[in-house]
Amino acid sequence: MAKKEPTKKTPAAKPKKAAAKPKSTAKPSTMTAKKPVAGKKEPSQEEIRAKAHQIYLDRIAKGIHRDTDEDWHEAVKELKKKKK
Numbered sequence: 001m002a003k004k005e006p007t008k009k010t011p012a013a014k015p016k017k018a019a020a021k022p023k024s025t026a027k028p029s030t031m032t033a034k035k036p037v038a039g040k041k042e043p044s045q046e047e048i049r050a051k052a053h054q055i056y057l058d059r060i061a062k063g064i065h066r067d068t069d070e071d072w073h074e075a076v077k078e079l080k081k082k083k084k
Helices: 045-061 068-083
Strands: none
Touching: 045 068
16 A cells, blocks of 8 residues: 655635725714703703603593604603703
8 A cells, every 4th residue: 555645734824804894974873862061951861751751641641643753852842941
């Protein structure tokens, strides 16, 4: 029998670097919580959420059907009026 010659090992190929992702120029979402500006009396997201939920429950109890976005806007309006 003939002797087998050892196989030559080839160096492992280096992984290619991924192309750099372009920086996003998109504006931040309007749903993110914003920090209140000094001197302005803005309700927090949690206050708005609680008030909108209460408006929703009151509205449903009266049998009035509308979009929940309207409840949110009404809550903001009422809370801003209350904080003045």
